[in-house]
Amino acid sequence: MNADHSEFVEGPDGWxxxxxxxxxxxxxxxxxVIAGAQPLDLVVWxxxxxxxSAFDNRCPHRGMRLSFGFVRGERLSCIYHGWQYGExxxxxxxxxxxxxxxxxxxxxxxxxxxxxxxxxxxxxxxDNSDDLPNFGGQGLRSLSVERGExxxxxxxxxxxxxxxxxxxxxxxxxxxxxxxxxxxxxxxRSDAKNLRLMVHFQKITPDRTMxxxxxxxxxxxxxxxxxxxxxxxxxxxxxxxxTMINSWDATSxxxxx
Amino acid sequence: MAQVMNKQTELFxxxxxxxKPDFLHWICHRANRLGLNGWVREDVxxxxxxxxxxxxxxxxxxxxxxxxxxxxTVWVEDVERYPHKTDSPVPNGFNILNPVD
Amino acid sequence: xxxxxxxxxxxxxxxIDNLLTNGxxxxxxxxxxxxxxxxxxxxxxxxTAQDGRPCPVAINYGHVWSSIGQPDHALFDIPExxxxxxxxxxxGPVRVxxxxxxxxxxxxxxxxxxxxxxxxLGAEPHTEVEPYKVEIRDTVxxxxxxxxxxxxxxxxxxxxxxxxxxxxxxxxxxxxSILYKTCPPRPGSWDVIALxxxxxxxxxxxxxxxxxxxxxxxxxxDLVQFxxxxxxxxxxxxxxxxxxxxPLDPKMEVPTRADTTSxxxxxxxxxxxxxxxxxxxxx
Numbered sequence: 099m100n101a102d103h104s105e106f107v108e109g110p111d112g113w114x115x116x117x118x119x120x121x122x123x124x125x126x127x128x129x130x131v132i133a134g135a136q137p138l139d140l141v142v143w144x145x146x147x148x149x150x151s152a153f154d155n156r157c158p159h160r161g162m163r164l165s166f167g168f169v170r171g172e173r174l175s176c177i178y179h180g181w182q183y184g185e186x187x188x189x190x191x192x193x194x195x196x197x198x199x200x201x202x203x204x205x206x207x208x209x210x211x212x213x214x215x216x217x218x219x220x221x222x223x224x225d226n227s228d229d230l231p232n233f234g235g236q237g238l239r240s241l242s243v244e245r246g247e248x249x250x251x252x253x254x255x256x257x258x259x260x261x262x263x264x265x266x267x268x269x270x271x272x273x274x275x276x277x278x279x280x281x282x283x284x285x286x287r288s289d290a291k292n293l294r295l296m297v298h299f300q301k302i303t304p305d306r307t308m309x310x311x312x313x314x315x316x317x318x319x320x321x322x323x324x325x326x327x328x329x330x331x332x333x334x335x336x337x338x339x340x341t342m343i344n345s346w347d348a349t350s351x352x353x354x355x
Numbered sequence: 356m357a358q359v360m361n362k363q364t365e366l367f368x369x370x371x372x373x374x375k376p377d378f379l380h381w382i383c384h385r386a387n388r389l390g391l392n393g394w395v396r397e398d399v400x401x402x403x404x405x406x407x408x409x410x411x412x413x414x415x416x417x418x419x420x421x422x423x424x425x426x427x428t429v430w431v432e433d434v435e436r437y438p439h440k441t442d443s444p445v446p447n448g449f450n451i452l453n454p455v456d
Numbered sequence: 457x458x459x460x461x462x463x464x465x466x467x468x469x470x471x472i473d474n475l476l477t478n479g480x481x482x483x484x485x486x487x488x489x490x491x492x493x494x495x496x497x498x499x500x501x502x503x504t505a506q507d508g509r510p511c512p513v514a515i516n517y518g519h520v521w522s523s524i525g526q527p528d529h530a531l532f533d534i535p536e537x538x539x540x541x542x543x544x545x546x547x548g549p550v551r552v553x554x555x556x557x558x559x560x561x562x563x564x565x566x567x568x569x570x571x572x573x574x575x576x577l578g579a580e581p582h583t584e585v586e587p588y589k590v591e592i593r594d595t596v597x598x599x600x601x602x603x604x605x606x607x608x609x610x611x612x613x614x615x616x617x618x619x620x621x622x623x624x625x626x627x628x629x630x631x632x633s634i635l636y637k638t639c640p641p642r643p644g645s646w647d648v649i650a651l652x653x654x655x656x657x658x659x660x661x662x663x664x665x666x667x668x669x670x671x672x673x674x675x676x677x678d679l680v681q682f683x684x685x686x687x688x689x690x691x692x693x694x695x696x697x698x699x700x701x702x703p704l705d706p707k708m709e710v711p712t713r714a715d716t717t718s719x720x721x722x723x724x725x726x727x728x729x730x731x732x733x734x735x736x737x738x739x
Contacts, residue, residue: 193583201390
């Protein structure tokens with residue numbers, strides 16, 4: 099396996115994409131795992147008013163994973179004993195002792211978190227607004243692929259994208275327009291103007307990556323459906339080509355159902 | 356804070372197999388976690404640990420409870436608690452004081 | 457990973473007595489060791505370890521009990537099991553990917569009722585845990601929690617509306633917890649619900665619920681189903697607590713007065729040296 103062990107050891111740095119904004123609606127709670135020398139197990143949640151936050155996925159009370167919790171207004175509630183936390187991680191309410199105001203020192207371990215350009219980003223460090231992309235994309239889907247990030251970037255550089263409004267099978271060569279630490283943008287000549295695909299990489303393990311895929315805005319629905327199917331096929335190819343990766347080409351992928 | 360809570364100050368005495376340096380740091384960490392003010396010190400001759408803590412009653416209870424288990428190196432056999440009357444308020448923060456003989 | 461003598465030399469449930477028929481045998485794992493439980497045609501049950509050595513056997517409370525070591529004490533007594541008029545119900549084992557000690561600790565906890573067993577054993581806004589009494593009874597070497605009260609919207613299968621329910625908890629062995637609770641049809645009596653846990657490894661176990669109830673009307677299958685439903689709700693918690701072992705150092709946690717039974721249980725385990733399934737240094 100062509101695993102990205104070097105990146106795994108280096109660990110995450112800066113902002114990491116953890117979800118498409120559309121997949122974390124108001125009052126939504128999800129788990130996010132980020133690879134690293136010490137992998138992070140996080141809960142990412144959005145309050146009723148739309149604020150996103152990320153904590154260690156471990157209730158300070160008795161260690162329950164907070165990703166099983168639920169949102170009440172502007173607070174995340176643990177499913178075990180109902181302890182409530184604000185977006186700053188501070189405990190706001192302990193149901194077993196309802197008359198007590200918890201001290202700010204009882205708090206979940208927090209990470210910087212922001213909703214930017216249709217993607218929810220998390221950073222281990224402080225608020226280091228370094229190089230977040232501004233693609234103006236529209237969320238297509240997130241998918242988990244049993245492959246390391248480096249391999250996937252390489253495969254994407256060689257991919258063909260569906261480009262026709264009328265045929266799912268009509269493909270065109272895609273070119274990488276931009277490539278950053280977290281993301282890459284593919285472009286292809288298409289019936290539709292400016293067919294671009296933005297892929298954001300979230301390393302889960304050395305051999306597993308979450309891809310958060312956006313398209314350029316205002317693409318026809320038919321094309322977005324074709325691109326969604328393409329993403330499925332891309333995953334299938336990436337996971338099944340095994341050691342044949344070097345001889346992989348886009349035409350073999352087109353013959354898969 | 357949503358409401359003003361009644362703070363009180365109490366003196367705790369933890370006895371048993373407790374005279375281990377890591378216990379003092381452990382107690383300090385716990386007090387900071389609970390937002391309590393006060394201090395901890397070793398009472399060498401009494402083979403015990405004295406803690407002065409100031410805060411809401413529920414958090415003083417939590418302090419006693421956490422410290423009654425403590426780190427694996429200690430065994431707390433007994434905990435005594437007394438109200439502590441003082442004219443001067445307990446300063447902010449939580450410190451390790453020099454041991455008393 | 458060493459198995460402490462305290463853990464080795466205790467009794468654990470290995471089978472349900474009346475499910476093992478004459479001439480039949482089954483294999484279970486107790487603390488990473490395979491045991492064969494067999495009932496001869498004479499009805500006598502034998503437990504044999506993988507290396508052929510015979511293991512001690514006790515039969516009580518509907519279960520077959522055994523040990524990979526040599527218990528120096530008899531199996532704990534549950535006096536209520538001998539009382540007339542009680543129905544004994546075996547609920548069968550449930551596999552849990554968590555430390556057996558975590559399973560027992562959760563069984564001692566009431567504050568989770570409104571959130572984990574919502575509208576069954578608890579309901580908001582009735583979340584307050586009033587002070588209760590917890591002690592390690594040195595004469596019998598058991599943990600007891602008494603004068604525990606909590607609001608329950610449906611306290612048992614036979615209860616139809618909400619009420620304040622009284623509880624007592626008893627821990628007679630590290631992997632056994634017994635709960636006494638108000639018995640709706642017989643005020644003044646206690647229903648008894650026990651959880652017997654067999655450690656398979658330090659972070660995997662089978663939990664057997666057993667009940668001795670004053671309930672002459674409910675169908676057996678309904679009683680079992682109710683208890684199974686409750687336990688499956690607990691399991692989703694137990695398999696998602698970090699760490700999987702039970703911390704004997706609570707540095708990474710914030711226990712409050714509502715957790716008094718949990719802390720007393722952990723102190724008791726620490727004093728006994730029962731470290732199988734426990735985490736010693738907080739991480």
